[in-house]
Amino acid sequence: xxxxLAQAVINGLLIGGIYALVSIGVTLIFGVVKIVNFxxxxxxxxxxxxxxxxxxxxxxxPIVSLIVSTPVLFAIGVLIQHFLIRRVxxxxxxxxxxxxxxxxxxxxxxxxxxFTANYRTVHTSYSDEAFHxxxxxxxxxxxxxxxxxxxxSGALWVFLHTTDLGKAMRAASQNRDVATLMGIxxxxxxxxxxxxxxxxxxxxxxxxxxxxxxYPFVGQVFVLMAFVAVVLGTLGNVIGALIASLxxxxxxxxxxxxxxxDSGQIVVFAMLLLTLAFKPNGLGGGRAR
Amino acid sequence: xxxxxKWNALLLAAAxxxxxxxxxxxxxxxxxxxxxxxLLFSFIGVAWNLMGGYAKQLSLGHAAYFGLGxxxxxxxxIDFGISPWIGMIAGGVVAMLASLPIGWLCFRxxxxxxxxxxxxxxxxxxxxxxxxRDLAWxxxxxxxxxxxxxxxMMQFEAKAAYYYVALGLLALGLAITYRIxxxxxxxxxxxxxxxxDAAEAIGVNAPRIKRDIYLISSFLTAMAGTFYTQYIYFIDxxxxxxxxxxxxxxxxxxxxxxGTLWGPVVGTVLLETTSTLLQSWLGGSxxxxxxxxxxxxxxxxxxxxxxxxxxxxxxxYQRYLRRRPARx
Numbered sequence: 001x002x003x004x005l006a007q008a009v010i011n012g013l014l015i016g017g018i019y020a021l022v023s024i025g026v027t028l029i030f031g032v033v034k035i036v037n038f039x040x041x042x043x044x045x046x047x048x049x050x051x052x053x054x055x056x057x058x059x060x061x062p063i064v065s066l067i068v069s070t071p072v073l074f075a076i077g078v079l080i081q082h083f084l085i086r087r088v089x090x091x092x093x094x095x096x097x098x099x100x101x102x103x104x105x106x107x108x109x110x111x112x113x114x115f116t117a118n119y120r121t122v123h124t125s126y127s128d129e130a131f132h133x134x135x136x137x138x139x140x141x142x143x144x145x146x147x148x149x150x151x152x153s154g155a156l157w158v159f160l161h162t163t164d165l166g167k168a169m170r171a172a173s174q175n176r177d178v179a180t181l182m183g184i185x186x187x188x189x190x191x192x193x194x195x196x197x198x199x200x201x202x203x204x205x206x207x208x209x210x211x212x213x214x215y216p217f218v219g220q221v222f223v224l225m226a227f228v229a230v231v232l233g234t235l236g237n238v239i240g241a242l243i244a245s246l247x248x249x250x251x252x253x254x255x256x257x258x259x260x261x262d263s264g265q266i267v268v269f270a271m272l273l274l275t276l277a278f279k280p281n282g283l284g285g286g287r288a289r
Numbered sequence: 290x291x292x293x294x295k296w297n298a299l300l301l302a303a304a305x306x307x308x309x310x311x312x313x314x315x316x317x318x319x320x321x322x323x324x325x326x327x328l329l330f331s332f333i334g335v336a337w338n339l340m341g342g343y344a345k346q347l348s349l350g351h352a353a354y355f356g357l358g359x360x361x362x363x364x365x366x367i368d369f370g371i372s373p374w375i376g377m378i379a380g381g382v383v384a385m386l387a388s389l390p391i392g393w394l395c396f397r398x399x400x401x402x403x404x405x406x407x408x409x410x411x412x413x414x415x416x417x418x419x420x421x422r423d424l425a426w427x428x429x430x431x432x433x434x435x436x437x438x439x440x441x442m443m444q445f446e447a448k449a450a451y452y453y454v455a456l457g458l459l460a461l462g463l464a465i466t467y468r469i470x471x472x473x474x475x476x477x478x479x480x481x482x483x484x485x486d487a488a489e490a491i492g493v494n495a496p497r498i499k500r501d502i503y504l505i506s507s508f509l510t511a512m513a514g515t516f517y518t519q520y521i522y523f524i525d526x527x528x529x530x531x532x533x534x535x536x537x538x539x540x541x542x543x544x545x546x547x548g549t550l551w552g553p554v555v556g557t558v559l560l561e562t563t564s565t566l567l568q569s570w571l572g573g574s575x576x577x578x579x580x581x582x583x584x585x586x587x588x589x590x591x592x593x594x595x596x597x598x599x600x601x602x603x604x605x606y607q608r609y610l611r612r613r614p615a616r617x
Binding site: 035036038084087088092093094095096097098099101102103105106108109110111112113116117216224227231235265266269270272273276277 | 345347349394395397398399400401402404405406408409410412413416420536539543547576577578579580581583584585587588591592595
């Protein structure tokens with residue numbers, strides 16, 4: 001019993017690390033640019049396909065292909081902010097919601113047209129390896145993914161707290177007008193925020209590839225989880241999103257273990273609805289940090 | 290002003306006559322099928338537009354009510370032998386009852402998080418109908434027993450009959466929208482859509498107005514669900530609660546002109562025509578083409594014409610009317 005429980009918690013934490021990369025991106029964009037990026041999951045999908053093709057064509061390990069997927073997605077993020085999102089920033093919600101929503105639909109269906117709905121997998125030397133500690137089973141690929149995800153989250157925290165650009169982003173998320181008065185160029189900050197958020201999504205995609213299949217709809221799995229985590233962790237709060245993502249991973253895994261293999265999604269929806277009903281401002285109730 | 294009203298009435302009368310005789314002239318069942326789709330999605334768009342357009346509560350979860358309407362009438366018909374005409378009303382009532390707790394949850398959030406919450410509730414309902422097989426046939430769904438020509442059971446041999454039912458639904462939706470648009474409620478809705486806090490500050494009871502319009506919108510959407518199931522003789526959770534229904538309801542309204550009476554109709558005509566043309570060119574063999582094109586149209590509208598095609602058309606029409614007397 002305890003072993004099963006511990007195993008479920010470990011599985012949840014490991015996948016929660018990936019959820020965290022996606023949620024941190026969503027919350028970063030929300031905090032700084034004040035929009036919700038409905039297309040965040042599709043950028044995970046793009047990251048996965050990049051790693052898949054690099055592995056398939058050139059035999060590059062998916063983890064190594066991080067060095068391709070993150071800069072590519074950073075560039076895509078900057079372009080999207082500069083050419084699309086910048087044009088709809090304003091008091092009106094409708095264009096913002098439906099622009100990123102249209103982007104999500106577009107990317108998803110383009111992927112469907114170009115790559116078909118087939119599942120693509122990459123088999124690495126460590127895909128089937130696992131550590132056995134006591135009675136617990138820790139898959140190497142997931143452990144690497146978790147480790148890199150945590151390292152990237154840590155690096156983001158350091159970036160936000162020590163560099164001028166990072167401080168400018170935090171300033172812009174706390175009060176855009178005052179930040180602008182202090183000489184911060186909002187569009188530049190927004191471009192970086194989008195770029196970093198998408199790079200994180202791309203990293204999540206590459207990290208997933210050794211143990212997860214790529215298909216056009218794959219992003220939907222992650223984006224929904226990210227939205228729940230972002231609400232739970234208080235909108236715009238990076239640390240909150242990280243902790244909430246890990247909790248979501250554990251909750252989902254416990255649901256799968258103790259309720260049934262196909263109940264993961266139900267647990268997520270239940271958590272979302274409970275969050276909305278009782279903690280619509282998040283568990284912390286704080287502001288962007 | 291007088292001239293504009295006269296022209297509007299003439300245009301409307303012409304449109305009604307054309308729509309009424311259309312199935313008598315066009316006999317191709319393929320064409321009738323497309324007309325029915327256009328009428329049905331216009332109606333769903335009109336239902337969405339009441340809440341999403343006027344009050345700017347941008348729901349992407351209207352499939353919840355579409356599905357509830359579809360399932361209520363089907364369960365009543367198959368298990369109890371009750372006519373879908375009654376089932377249609379019952380489905381609407383079930384949808385209204387469901388909209389109360391769903392609205393209570395979702396209206397706590399604003400903007401994009403309201404949208405996400407509505408997506409989640411529709412998906413959660415689909416999961417419920419998938420998992421609880423005792424409730425309604427689980428994932429396999431069921432076919433509606435074909436009774437031949439049974440108008441009392443909303444089953445017709447002639448496709449044209451379905452056309453008139455769909456036309457009736459659309460007329461109902463437009464009439465309700467017109468009445469609301471001209472009433473105090475319409476102004477309250479627009480005020481909430483413009484700025485909810487400001488509306489509350491001048492005494493608009495925003496939570497109550499939003500709840501009421503959600504009731505009406507969900508009732509109408511459920512009616513569409515019943516009709517659609519009767520039309521395709523099949524129901525399963527994936528069709529009845531399809532996310533595409535929620536998407537299309539919002540899409541046709543935004544492309545046509547959000548918060549306008551005719552916007553959803555104009556948007557549906559454009560999108561469905563595009564989709565039909567695409568299918569005939571490409572043979573419908575490549576998945577994702579239709580939604581790729583829809584999303585490109587949506588992005589173009591948002592970036593260049595946030596008022597939709599109605600905004601464009603209204604400007605052109607008024608420019609024409611203003612010029613006309615000068616020439617006469």
